[in-house]
Amino acid sequence: MSLAIRDIQYFLAVAKAGQLSSAAEAQGVTQPALTKAVRRVEQEFGLQIFERSVRGMTLTSAGLRLAEQMRRLQANYADTVLLADAMRAQQAGLLRIGVTDTTAGNRIAAVLGPLLMQRPGLRVRVRVDRSDALAVQVVEGELDLALVPAYEGQPLEAERTKIDNDPMLPLVRAKHPLALRSRLSLKDVANFGWMTGPVHSAAYRALEEIFARHGLPPPTIVMQVPFASEMNLSVLATTDLVTLVPRSFMRHAPDHRFAVLPIAALRIPRAVVLLSRPGSAWSPLMQTLRDNLLALGRS
Template identity: 30%
Template structure:
Protein backbone atom coordinates (compact mmCIF):
# COMPACT_ATOMS: atom_id res chain seq x y z
CA UNK A 1 0.00 0.00 0.00
CA UNK A 2 1.27 3.47 -0.87
CA UNK A 3 2.43 5.74 1.94
CA UNK A 4 0.59 8.57 0.19
CA UNK A 5 -3.10 9.35 0.15
CA UNK A 6 -5.01 12.62 -0.09
CA UNK A 7 -5.43 12.91 3.68
CA UNK A 8 -1.72 12.49 4.35
CA UNK A 9 -0.84 14.85 1.50
CA UNK A 10 -3.12 17.56 2.95
CA UNK A 11 -1.56 17.14 6.37
CA UNK A 12 1.95 17.26 4.93
CA UNK A 13 1.17 20.42 2.91
CA UNK A 14 -0.36 22.10 5.96
CA UNK A 15 2.86 21.61 7.92
CA UNK A 16 4.93 22.78 4.94
CA UNK A 17 2.84 25.93 4.57
CA UNK A 18 2.51 26.77 8.28
CA UNK A 19 6.08 25.97 9.27
CA UNK A 20 5.16 24.29 12.56
CA UNK A 21 3.05 21.29 13.52
CA UNK A 22 1.17 23.39 16.08
CA UNK A 23 0.07 25.96 13.50
CA UNK A 24 -0.74 23.24 10.95
CA UNK A 25 -2.86 21.33 13.48
CA UNK A 26 -4.77 24.52 14.21
CA UNK A 27 -5.35 25.10 10.49
CA UNK A 28 -6.53 21.50 10.04
CA UNK A 29 -8.73 21.67 13.15
CA UNK A 30 -7.05 18.64 14.71
CA UNK A 31 -4.85 18.00 17.73
CA UNK A 32 -1.07 18.19 17.50
CA UNK A 33 0.05 14.65 18.58
CA UNK A 34 -1.68 12.69 15.77
CA UNK A 35 -0.38 15.16 13.18
CA UNK A 36 3.17 14.80 14.52
CA UNK A 37 2.81 11.02 14.37
CA UNK A 38 1.42 11.17 10.81
CA UNK A 39 4.38 13.20 9.54
CA UNK A 40 6.90 10.92 11.25
CA UNK A 41 5.16 7.83 9.87
CA UNK A 42 5.19 9.35 6.37
CA UNK A 43 8.93 9.96 6.57
CA UNK A 44 9.54 6.44 7.89
CA UNK A 45 7.48 4.75 5.18
CA UNK A 46 9.17 6.77 2.44
CA UNK A 47 12.59 6.38 4.00
CA UNK A 48 13.20 10.12 3.51
CA UNK A 49 13.59 13.18 5.70
CA UNK A 50 11.00 15.65 4.47
CA UNK A 51 11.57 18.40 7.04
CA UNK A 52 14.62 19.97 8.67
CA UNK A 53 13.60 20.64 12.27
CA UNK A 54 14.88 23.49 14.43
CA UNK A 55 13.76 25.65 17.33
CA UNK A 56 12.46 28.18 14.82
CA UNK A 57 10.23 25.63 13.08
CA UNK A 58 10.22 23.14 10.21
CA UNK A 59 11.57 23.78 6.72
CA UNK A 60 11.37 21.50 3.72
CA UNK A 61 14.35 19.46 2.62
CA UNK A 62 14.96 18.96 -1.11
CA UNK A 63 12.91 15.77 -0.95
CA UNK A 64 10.21 17.58 1.00
CA UNK A 65 10.04 20.39 -1.56
CA UNK A 66 9.71 17.87 -4.38
CA UNK A 67 6.85 16.16 -2.54
CA UNK A 68 5.20 19.51 -1.76
CA UNK A 69 5.19 20.46 -5.45
CA UNK A 70 3.71 17.12 -6.47
CA UNK A 71 1.20 17.08 -3.62
CA UNK A 72 -0.09 20.53 -4.56
CA UNK A 73 -0.55 19.42 -8.17
CA UNK A 74 -2.27 16.17 -7.16
CA UNK A 75 -4.68 17.79 -4.71
CA UNK A 76 -5.45 20.60 -7.13
CA UNK A 77 -6.29 18.06 -9.82
CA UNK A 78 -8.53 16.12 -7.42
CA UNK A 79 -10.42 19.32 -6.60
CA UNK A 80 -10.93 20.10 -10.28
CA UNK A 81 -11.99 16.52 -11.04
CA UNK A 82 -14.60 16.63 -8.29
CA UNK A 83 -15.92 19.94 -9.64
CA UNK A 84 -16.08 18.51 -13.17
CA UNK A 85 -17.99 15.41 -12.08
CA UNK A 86 -20.52 17.48 -10.15
CA UNK A 87 -20.92 19.73 -13.18
CA UNK A 88 -21.55 16.74 -15.46
CA UNK A 89 -24.14 15.50 -12.99
CA UNK A 90 -25.89 18.87 -13.12
CA UNK A 91 -24.76 19.94 -9.65
CA UNK A 92 -21.92 22.40 -10.27
CA UNK A 93 -19.90 23.49 -7.26
CA UNK A 94 -19.55 27.22 -6.67
CA UNK A 95 -16.52 28.56 -8.52
CA UNK A 96 -13.79 29.93 -6.28
CA UNK A 97 -12.68 33.16 -7.93
CA UNK A 98 -9.59 35.16 -7.08
CA UNK A 99 -9.38 38.74 -8.31
CA UNK A 100 -7.20 41.84 -8.16
CA UNK A 101 -8.89 45.13 -7.28
CA UNK A 102 -8.68 46.29 -10.93
CA UNK A 103 -11.16 43.53 -11.85
CA UNK A 104 -13.89 45.21 -9.78
CA UNK A 105 -14.55 47.76 -12.51
CA UNK A 106 -15.35 45.48 -15.40
CA UNK A 107 -14.12 41.91 -15.55
CA UNK A 108 -15.48 40.63 -12.22
CA UNK A 109 -19.00 42.07 -12.68
CA UNK A 110 -18.99 40.64 -16.22
CA UNK A 111 -18.00 37.21 -14.94
CA UNK A 112 -20.61 37.30 -12.17
CA UNK A 113 -23.36 38.24 -14.65
CA UNK A 114 -22.24 35.43 -16.95
CA UNK A 115 -22.40 32.87 -14.15
CA UNK A 116 -25.82 34.14 -13.06
CA UNK A 117 -27.13 33.84 -16.62
CA UNK A 118 -26.10 30.18 -16.53
CA UNK A 119 -27.99 29.68 -13.26
CA UNK A 120 -24.78 28.59 -11.57
CA UNK A 121 -24.47 28.78 -7.77
CA UNK A 122 -23.07 32.00 -6.34
CA UNK A 123 -19.26 31.89 -6.52
CA UNK A 124 -16.88 32.27 -3.60
CA UNK A 125 -14.86 35.46 -4.07
CA UNK A 126 -11.36 36.17 -2.78
CA UNK A 127 -9.58 39.50 -3.35
CA UNK A 128 -5.91 38.59 -3.77
CA UNK A 129 -2.74 39.93 -5.34
CA UNK A 130 -1.47 38.30 -8.54
CA UNK A 131 1.27 36.30 -6.70
CA UNK A 132 -1.30 35.09 -4.16
CA UNK A 133 -3.63 33.97 -6.97
CA UNK A 134 -0.87 32.12 -8.78
CA UNK A 135 -0.05 30.23 -5.60
CA UNK A 136 -3.75 29.52 -4.93
CA UNK A 137 -4.28 28.25 -8.49
CA UNK A 138 -1.23 26.02 -8.20
CA UNK A 139 -2.47 24.56 -4.92
CA UNK A 140 -6.08 24.14 -6.04
CA UNK A 141 -7.45 26.77 -3.65
CA UNK A 142 -9.21 28.78 -6.37
CA UNK A 143 -10.63 27.75 -9.75
CA UNK A 144 -10.42 31.03 -11.64
CA UNK A 145 -8.06 33.98 -11.39
CA UNK A 146 -8.50 37.56 -12.63
CA UNK A 147 -4.95 38.86 -12.43
CA UNK A 148 -2.20 40.95 -14.00
CA UNK A 149 0.60 39.69 -16.25
CA UNK A 150 3.27 38.42 -16.41
CA UNK A 151 1.74 35.01 -15.75
CA UNK A 152 3.93 31.88 -15.82
CA UNK A 153 2.64 28.70 -17.42
CA UNK A 154 0.62 26.59 -14.99
CA UNK A 155 -0.08 22.91 -15.57
CA UNK A 156 -3.74 22.25 -16.53
CA UNK A 157 -4.48 25.98 -16.70
CA UNK A 158 -4.90 28.38 -19.59
CA UNK A 159 -4.58 32.17 -19.50
CA UNK A 160 -6.20 34.69 -21.83
CA UNK A 161 -6.01 38.48 -21.98
CA UNK A 162 -9.21 40.41 -21.27
CA UNK A 163 -7.79 43.62 -22.75
CA UNK A 164 -5.96 46.74 -21.71
CA UNK A 165 -7.19 49.75 -19.77
CA UNK A 166 -5.16 52.99 -20.08
CA UNK A 167 -4.29 55.13 -17.08
CA UNK A 168 -5.54 58.68 -16.66
CA UNK A 169 -4.20 61.39 -14.37
CA UNK A 170 -5.97 61.80 -11.02
CA UNK A 171 -5.68 65.38 -9.75
CA UNK A 172 -7.06 67.33 -6.79
CA UNK A 173 -10.27 69.00 -7.98
CA UNK A 174 -8.78 72.46 -7.32
CA UNK A 175 -5.49 71.72 -9.14
CA UNK A 176 -4.40 74.25 -11.77
CA UNK A 177 -4.68 71.55 -14.49
CA UNK A 178 -8.00 70.08 -13.35
CA UNK A 179 -10.08 71.93 -15.96
CA UNK A 180 -8.14 70.58 -18.91
CA UNK A 181 -9.81 68.04 -21.23
CA UNK A 182 -6.56 66.09 -21.66
CA UNK A 183 -2.95 66.26 -20.51
CA UNK A 184 0.51 65.21 -21.55
CA UNK A 185 2.24 62.93 -19.06
CA UNK A 186 5.11 65.41 -18.64
CA UNK A 187 2.66 67.98 -17.26
CA UNK A 188 1.96 65.93 -14.15
CA UNK A 189 5.54 64.88 -13.40
CA UNK A 190 6.24 68.20 -11.71
CA UNK A 191 4.13 66.91 -8.82
CA UNK A 192 4.92 64.07 -6.39
CA UNK A 193 3.00 60.87 -7.06
CA UNK A 194 0.70 58.89 -4.80
CA UNK A 195 1.00 55.26 -5.86
CA UNK A 196 0.77 51.64 -4.76
CA UNK A 197 3.85 50.02 -3.13
CA UNK A 198 6.42 48.82 -5.65
CA UNK A 199 6.18 45.26 -4.30
CA UNK A 200 2.48 45.20 -5.21
CA UNK A 201 3.12 45.73 -8.93
CA UNK A 202 6.86 45.95 -9.70
CA UNK A 203 6.48 45.86 -13.51
CA UNK A 204 3.94 48.71 -13.64
CA UNK A 205 5.77 50.68 -10.96
CA UNK A 206 9.01 50.50 -12.95
CA UNK A 207 7.19 51.57 -16.11
CA UNK A 208 5.84 54.68 -14.36
CA UNK A 209 9.28 55.50 -12.98
CA UNK A 210 10.85 55.09 -16.43
CA UNK A 211 8.25 57.37 -18.03
CA UNK A 212 8.87 60.04 -15.39
CA UNK A 213 12.62 59.89 -15.93
CA UNK A 214 11.96 60.13 -19.67
CA UNK A 215 10.48 63.58 -19.12
CA UNK A 216 13.75 64.72 -17.52
CA UNK A 217 12.34 64.92 -14.00
CA UNK A 218 13.03 63.08 -10.76
CA UNK A 219 10.57 60.42 -9.66
CA UNK A 220 8.95 61.91 -6.56
CA UNK A 221 6.72 59.84 -4.26
CA UNK A 222 4.51 61.61 -1.74
CA UNK A 223 2.91 58.42 -0.37
CA UNK A 224 2.30 54.76 -1.15
CA UNK A 225 -0.77 52.79 -0.15
CA UNK A 226 -2.19 49.50 -1.39
CA UNK A 227 -5.83 50.53 -1.85
CA UNK A 228 -7.00 52.78 -4.68
CA UNK A 229 -9.56 54.50 -2.45
CA UNK A 230 -6.76 55.41 -0.04
CA UNK A 231 -4.64 56.76 -2.90
CA UNK A 232 -7.51 58.89 -4.18
CA UNK A 233 -8.26 60.22 -0.69
CA UNK A 234 -4.67 61.47 -0.49
CA UNK A 235 -4.99 63.00 -3.96
CA UNK A 236 -8.19 64.77 -2.88
CA UNK A 237 -6.29 66.10 0.12
CA UNK A 238 -3.75 67.76 -2.19
CA UNK A 239 -0.81 65.57 -1.20
CA UNK A 240 0.09 64.77 -4.82
CA UNK A 241 -1.20 63.36 -8.11
CA UNK A 242 -2.26 59.79 -8.82
CA UNK A 243 -3.13 57.46 -11.65
CA UNK A 244 -6.51 55.86 -12.24
CA UNK A 245 -7.65 53.62 -15.09
CA UNK A 246 -10.21 54.74 -17.63
CA UNK A 247 -12.74 52.09 -16.56
CA UNK A 248 -12.35 52.96 -12.90
CA UNK A 249 -12.73 56.68 -13.61
CA UNK A 250 -15.92 55.97 -15.57
CA UNK A 251 -17.44 53.93 -12.75
CA UNK A 252 -16.15 55.59 -9.60
CA UNK A 253 -16.86 59.15 -8.51
CA UNK A 254 -14.48 60.38 -5.82
CA UNK A 255 -15.21 63.71 -4.19
CA UNK A 256 -12.34 66.12 -4.58
CA UNK A 257 -10.64 64.20 -7.43
CA UNK A 258 -10.71 64.97 -11.16
CA UNK A 259 -9.67 62.27 -13.64
CA UNK A 260 -8.22 63.53 -16.94
CA UNK A 261 -7.08 61.47 -19.97
CA UNK A 262 -3.36 61.31 -20.73
CA UNK A 263 -3.12 61.72 -24.50
CA UNK A 264 0.48 60.61 -25.03
CA UNK A 265 0.71 57.42 -22.95
CA UNK A 266 -2.35 55.44 -24.09
CA UNK A 267 -0.20 52.68 -25.60
CA UNK A 268 2.51 52.78 -22.92
CA UNK A 269 0.83 53.26 -19.56
CA UNK A 270 -2.01 50.80 -19.04
CA UNK A 271 -3.10 47.91 -16.91
CA UNK A 272 -3.86 44.56 -18.49
CA UNK A 273 -6.13 41.96 -16.98
CA UNK A 274 -5.98 38.25 -17.69
CA UNK A 275 -8.31 35.39 -16.89
CA UNK A 276 -6.68 32.13 -15.79
CA UNK A 277 -8.75 28.98 -15.37
CA UNK A 278 -8.78 25.24 -16.00
CA UNK A 279 -7.84 24.70 -19.65
CA UNK A 280 -11.12 22.89 -20.30
CA UNK A 281 -13.15 25.74 -18.84
CA UNK A 282 -11.30 28.83 -20.07
CA UNK A 283 -12.76 29.15 -23.61
CA UNK A 284 -16.33 29.15 -22.28
CA UNK A 285 -15.57 31.60 -19.48
CA UNK A 286 -13.55 33.85 -21.77
CA UNK A 287 -16.33 34.10 -24.32
CA UNK A 288 -18.87 35.01 -21.64
CA UNK A 289 -16.68 37.58 -19.91
CA UNK A 290 -15.54 39.25 -23.15
CA UNK A 291 -19.16 39.53 -24.30
CA UNK A 292 -20.18 41.40 -21.15
CA UNK A 293 -17.00 43.52 -21.15
CA UNK A 294 -17.62 44.58 -24.76
CA UNK A 295 -21.18 45.67 -23.91
CA UNK A 296 -19.92 47.57 -20.86
CA UNK A 297 -17.12 49.38 -22.70
CA UNK A 298 -19.38 50.29 -25.63
CA UNK A 299 -21.48 52.36 -23.22
CA UNK A 300 -18.49 54.42 -21.96
Protein backbone atom coordinates in the same frame (compact mmCIF):
# COMPACT_ATOMS: atom_id res chain seq x y z
CA MET B 1 0.35 4.65 -1.98
CA SER B 2 -1.59 4.56 1.31
CA LEU B 3 -1.57 8.33 1.91
CA ALA B 4 -4.87 10.21 2.06
CA ILE B 5 -5.31 13.43 0.10
CA ARG B 6 -5.64 15.19 3.47
CA ASP B 7 -2.12 14.06 4.43
CA ILE B 8 -0.84 15.69 1.26
CA GLN B 9 -2.82 18.85 2.02
CA TYR B 10 -1.41 19.06 5.56
CA PHE B 11 2.14 18.31 4.39
CA LEU B 12 1.97 21.13 1.84
CA ALA B 13 0.50 23.49 4.45
CA VAL B 14 3.46 22.86 6.77
CA ALA B 15 5.90 23.23 3.87
CA LYS B 16 4.36 26.57 2.94
CA ALA B 17 4.11 28.00 6.48
CA GLY B 18 7.39 26.62 7.82
CA GLN B 19 5.82 26.28 11.27
CA LEU B 20 3.33 23.81 12.69
CA SER B 21 1.44 26.50 14.62
CA SER B 22 0.87 28.72 11.56
CA ALA B 23 -0.05 25.74 9.36
CA ALA B 24 -2.49 24.41 11.97
CA GLU B 25 -4.18 27.81 12.23
CA ALA B 26 -4.47 28.09 8.44
CA GLN B 27 -5.94 24.58 8.14
CA GLY B 28 -8.18 24.85 11.20
CA VAL B 29 -6.74 21.71 12.84
CA THR B 30 -4.52 20.87 15.81
CA GLN B 31 -0.74 20.72 15.67
CA PRO B 32 -0.72 16.99 16.58
CA ALA B 33 -2.89 16.29 13.52
CA LEU B 34 -0.30 17.97 11.29
CA THR B 35 2.58 16.19 13.05
CA LYS B 36 0.95 12.81 12.40
CA ALA B 37 0.33 13.69 8.74
CA VAL B 38 3.97 14.72 8.23
CA ARG B 39 5.11 11.49 9.95
CA ARG B 40 2.89 9.41 7.63
CA VAL B 41 4.39 11.10 4.57
CA GLU B 42 7.94 10.49 5.79
CA GLN B 43 7.15 6.86 6.61
CA GLU B 44 5.44 6.33 3.24
CA PHE B 45 8.51 7.44 1.27
CA GLY B 46 11.22 6.52 3.77
CA LEU B 47 12.72 10.00 3.57
CA GLN B 48 13.44 12.86 5.93
CA ILE B 49 11.49 15.69 4.33
CA PHE B 50 11.89 18.41 6.99
CA GLU B 51 14.81 19.88 8.88
CA ARG B 52 13.45 20.74 12.33
CA SER B 53 14.83 23.59 14.45
CA VAL B 54 13.66 26.06 17.09
CA ARG B 55 12.78 28.48 14.27
CA GLY B 56 10.49 26.05 12.51
CA MET B 57 10.55 23.40 9.78
CA THR B 58 12.45 23.68 6.51
CA LEU B 59 12.18 21.27 3.60
CA THR B 60 15.21 19.11 2.87
CA SER B 61 16.37 18.71 -0.73
CA ALA B 62 14.30 15.51 -0.93
CA GLY B 63 11.38 17.35 0.64
CA LEU B 64 11.57 20.13 -1.97
CA ARG B 65 11.32 17.60 -4.82
CA LEU B 66 8.52 15.75 -3.05
CA ALA B 67 6.58 18.98 -2.44
CA GLU B 68 6.74 19.87 -6.13
CA GLN B 69 5.17 16.53 -7.08
CA MET B 70 2.62 16.76 -4.26
CA ARG B 71 1.45 20.17 -5.51
CA ARG B 72 0.80 18.66 -8.93
CA LEU B 73 -1.05 15.76 -7.33
CA GLN B 74 -3.18 18.14 -5.24
CA ALA B 75 -3.98 20.25 -8.30
CA ASN B 76 -4.94 17.15 -10.32
CA TYR B 77 -7.17 16.01 -7.48
CA ALA B 78 -8.86 19.43 -7.45
CA ASP B 79 -9.49 19.08 -11.20
CA THR B 80 -11.02 15.64 -10.65
CA VAL B 81 -13.35 16.95 -7.95
CA LEU B 82 -14.34 19.81 -10.22
CA LEU B 83 -15.09 17.44 -13.08
CA ALA B 84 -17.18 15.21 -10.79
CA ASP B 85 -19.16 18.25 -9.65
CA ALA B 86 -19.85 19.19 -13.25
CA MET B 87 -20.95 15.67 -14.16
CA ARG B 88 -23.30 15.42 -11.16
CA ALA B 89 -25.23 18.50 -12.12
CA GLN B 90 -24.74 20.98 -14.93
CA GLN B 91 -26.67 23.57 -12.95
CA ALA B 92 -24.80 23.06 -9.68
CA GLY B 93 -21.21 22.85 -8.54
CA LEU B 94 -18.58 24.94 -6.82
CA LEU B 95 -16.69 27.79 -8.48
CA ARG B 96 -13.56 29.13 -6.75
CA ILE B 97 -12.61 32.54 -8.11
CA GLY B 98 -9.79 34.96 -7.37
CA VAL B 99 -10.01 38.74 -7.86
CA THR B 100 -7.66 41.61 -7.11
CA ASP B 101 -10.27 44.07 -5.90
CA THR B 102 -13.87 44.32 -4.72
CA THR B 103 -14.96 47.58 -6.34
CA ALA B 104 -18.38 47.89 -7.94
CA GLY B 105 -16.78 47.95 -11.39
CA ASN B 106 -15.23 44.51 -11.02
CA ARG B 107 -16.21 42.43 -14.04
CA ILE B 108 -16.70 39.32 -11.92
CA ALA B 109 -19.53 41.05 -10.05
CA ALA B 110 -21.23 41.88 -13.36
CA VAL B 111 -21.34 38.25 -14.53
CA LEU B 112 -21.77 36.42 -11.21
CA GLY B 113 -25.19 37.89 -10.44
CA PRO B 114 -26.91 36.56 -13.59
CA LEU B 115 -25.02 33.26 -13.31
CA LEU B 116 -26.23 32.69 -9.75
CA MET B 117 -29.81 33.46 -10.81
CA GLN B 118 -29.60 31.00 -13.72
CA ARG B 119 -28.04 28.22 -11.62
CA PRO B 120 -29.61 28.05 -8.14
CA GLY B 121 -27.38 25.13 -7.16
CA LEU B 122 -24.17 27.05 -7.85
CA ARG B 123 -21.87 27.84 -4.94
CA VAL B 124 -19.12 30.45 -5.25
CA ARG B 125 -16.02 31.14 -3.18
CA VAL B 126 -14.22 34.42 -3.88
CA ARG B 127 -10.67 35.16 -2.75
CA VAL B 128 -9.16 38.67 -2.90
CA ASP B 129 -5.38 38.92 -3.26
CA ARG B 130 -2.55 40.29 -5.42
CA SER B 131 -2.39 39.09 -9.02
CA ASP B 132 0.89 37.18 -8.53
CA ALA B 133 -0.44 35.43 -5.42
CA LEU B 134 -3.66 34.48 -7.20
CA ALA B 135 -1.68 33.07 -10.14
CA VAL B 136 0.17 30.72 -7.77
CA GLN B 137 -3.11 29.62 -6.18
CA VAL B 138 -4.56 28.84 -9.61
CA VAL B 139 -1.51 26.79 -10.63
CA GLU B 140 -1.58 24.87 -7.34
CA GLY B 141 -5.28 24.06 -7.74
CA GLU B 142 -6.56 26.19 -4.83
CA LEU B 143 -8.57 28.33 -7.28
CA ASP B 144 -10.34 27.43 -10.51
CA LEU B 145 -9.98 30.85 -12.14
CA ALA B 146 -8.70 34.32 -11.28
CA LEU B 147 -9.50 37.62 -12.99
CA VAL B 148 -6.50 39.91 -12.70
CA PRO B 149 -4.81 42.87 -14.37
CA ALA B 150 -1.63 42.04 -16.29
CA TYR B 151 1.05 44.55 -17.19
CA GLU B 152 3.47 44.20 -20.10
CA GLY B 153 6.34 41.92 -19.12
CA GLN B 154 4.72 40.87 -15.84
CA PRO B 155 5.40 37.16 -15.20
CA LEU B 156 2.31 35.16 -14.25
CA GLU B 157 2.71 31.39 -14.16
CA ALA B 158 -0.89 30.52 -15.04
CA GLU B 159 -2.43 30.30 -18.50
CA ARG B 160 -4.02 33.58 -19.64
CA THR B 161 -7.23 34.33 -21.52
CA LYS B 162 -7.38 38.01 -22.43
CA ILE B 163 -10.73 39.56 -21.52
CA ASP B 164 -10.18 43.25 -22.27
CA ASN B 165 -7.73 46.16 -22.32
CA ASP B 166 -7.87 48.47 -19.31
CA PRO B 167 -4.89 50.87 -19.29
CA MET B 168 -3.91 52.90 -16.23
CA LEU B 169 -4.36 56.68 -16.43
CA PRO B 170 -2.74 59.44 -14.32
CA LEU B 171 -5.40 61.29 -12.32
CA VAL B 172 -5.40 64.44 -10.16
CA ARG B 173 -8.04 66.76 -8.74
CA ALA B 174 -9.45 69.29 -11.23
CA LYS B 175 -7.72 72.28 -9.58
CA HIS B 176 -4.41 70.52 -9.06
CA PRO B 177 -1.40 72.71 -10.02
CA LEU B 178 -0.51 70.23 -12.78
CA ALA B 179 -4.05 70.27 -14.20
CA LEU B 180 -3.83 74.03 -14.66
CA ARG B 181 -0.70 73.92 -16.82
CA SER B 182 -0.91 74.07 -20.61
CA ARG B 183 2.22 71.95 -21.10
CA LEU B 184 3.43 69.09 -18.95
CA SER B 185 6.35 66.70 -18.77
CA LEU B 186 7.03 63.69 -16.58
CA LYS B 187 9.65 65.75 -14.73
CA ASP B 188 6.88 68.11 -13.57
CA VAL B 189 5.01 65.20 -11.98
CA ALA B 190 8.12 63.97 -10.15
CA ASN B 191 7.79 66.84 -7.66
CA PHE B 192 4.48 65.55 -6.29
CA GLY B 193 3.62 62.70 -3.96
CA TRP B 194 1.68 59.64 -5.12
CA MET B 195 -1.26 57.56 -4.03
CA THR B 196 -0.44 54.09 -5.29
CA GLY B 197 0.06 50.45 -4.38
CA PRO B 198 2.98 49.17 -2.27
CA VAL B 199 6.46 48.99 -3.78
CA HIS B 200 6.06 45.27 -4.59
CA SER B 201 2.82 45.81 -6.55
CA ALA B 202 2.85 45.49 -10.34
CA ALA B 203 1.40 49.00 -10.73
CA TYR B 204 4.13 50.64 -8.69
CA ARG B 205 6.89 48.64 -10.40
CA ALA B 206 5.57 49.76 -13.81
CA LEU B 207 5.51 53.37 -12.58
CA GLU B 208 9.01 53.10 -11.12
CA GLU B 209 10.37 51.72 -14.42
CA ILE B 210 8.88 54.67 -16.34
CA PHE B 211 10.55 57.16 -13.98
CA ALA B 212 13.87 55.29 -14.23
CA ARG B 213 13.78 55.31 -18.05
CA HIS B 214 13.44 59.09 -17.92
CA GLY B 215 16.32 59.46 -15.43
CA LEU B 216 14.06 60.38 -12.52
CA PRO B 217 14.10 59.12 -8.92
CA PRO B 218 11.36 56.67 -7.88
CA PRO B 219 7.96 58.24 -7.19
CA THR B 220 7.26 59.00 -3.54
CA ILE B 221 4.36 57.04 -2.05
CA VAL B 222 2.47 59.34 0.31
CA MET B 223 -0.64 57.16 0.56
CA GLN B 224 -0.47 53.41 -0.02
CA VAL B 225 -3.70 51.72 -1.20
CA PRO B 226 -4.51 48.17 -2.38
CA PHE B 227 -6.63 49.24 -5.38
CA ALA B 228 -8.64 52.09 -6.89
CA SER B 229 -11.68 53.01 -4.83
CA GLU B 230 -14.11 55.86 -4.20
CA MET B 231 -12.41 56.44 -0.86
CA ASN B 232 -9.20 57.15 -2.77
CA LEU B 233 -11.04 59.72 -4.89
CA SER B 234 -12.30 61.49 -1.77
CA VAL B 235 -8.71 61.92 -0.57
CA LEU B 236 -7.46 62.85 -4.05
CA ALA B 237 -10.10 65.60 -4.31
CA THR B 238 -8.63 67.42 -1.31
CA THR B 239 -4.88 66.95 -1.88
CA ASP B 240 -2.18 67.51 -4.48
CA LEU B 241 -1.44 63.80 -4.77
CA VAL B 242 -1.22 62.03 -8.13
CA THR B 243 -2.61 58.53 -8.69
CA LEU B 244 -3.15 55.93 -11.39
CA VAL B 245 -6.60 54.51 -12.02
CA PRO B 246 -7.87 51.96 -14.55
CA ARG B 247 -9.75 53.42 -17.50
CA SER B 248 -12.76 51.33 -16.45
CA PHE B 249 -12.79 53.19 -13.11
CA MET B 250 -13.12 56.62 -14.69
CA ARG B 251 -16.92 56.62 -14.46
CA HIS B 252 -16.42 57.16 -10.71
CA ALA B 253 -14.27 60.24 -11.39
CA PRO B 254 -16.53 63.02 -12.81
CA ASP B 255 -14.85 65.55 -15.10
CA HIS B 256 -15.73 68.54 -12.92
CA ARG B 257 -13.82 67.07 -9.95
CA PHE B 258 -10.86 65.30 -11.58
CA ALA B 259 -8.52 65.58 -14.55
CA VAL B 260 -6.46 63.03 -16.47
CA LEU B 261 -2.95 64.40 -17.00
CA PRO B 262 -1.96 64.58 -20.71
CA ILE B 263 1.34 62.70 -20.25
CA ALA B 264 1.68 59.81 -22.69
CA ALA B 265 4.39 58.08 -20.64
CA LEU B 266 1.96 57.67 -17.72
CA ARG B 267 -0.75 55.95 -19.77
CA ILE B 268 0.36 52.46 -18.82
CA PRO B 269 -0.84 49.55 -21.02
CA ARG B 270 -2.63 46.89 -19.02
CA ALA B 271 -4.83 43.95 -19.93
CA VAL B 272 -7.50 42.16 -17.91
CA VAL B 273 -6.87 38.41 -18.09
CA LEU B 274 -8.56 35.29 -16.79
CA LEU B 275 -6.02 32.90 -15.28
CA SER B 276 -6.44 29.13 -15.39
CA ARG B 277 -4.18 26.19 -14.60
CA PRO B 278 -2.13 25.13 -17.65
CA GLY B 279 -3.44 21.89 -19.13
CA SER B 280 -6.42 21.62 -16.77
CA ALA B 281 -9.92 20.65 -17.90
CA TRP B 282 -12.49 23.45 -17.94
CA SER B 283 -15.79 22.62 -16.28
CA PRO B 284 -19.02 23.90 -17.88
CA LEU B 285 -19.25 26.51 -15.10
CA MET B 286 -15.76 27.80 -15.84
CA GLN B 287 -16.53 27.94 -19.56
CA THR B 288 -19.75 29.86 -18.93
CA LEU B 289 -17.98 32.38 -16.70
CA ARG B 290 -15.24 32.88 -19.30
CA ASP B 291 -17.75 33.30 -22.15
CA ASN B 292 -19.79 35.81 -20.14
CA LEU B 293 -16.66 37.81 -19.31
CA LEU B 294 -15.62 37.88 -22.97
CA ALA B 295 -19.10 39.00 -24.00
CA LEU B 296 -18.97 41.76 -21.37
CA GLY B 297 -15.59 42.89 -22.68
CA ARG B 298 -16.90 43.11 -26.25
CA SER B 299 -19.89 45.17 -25.12
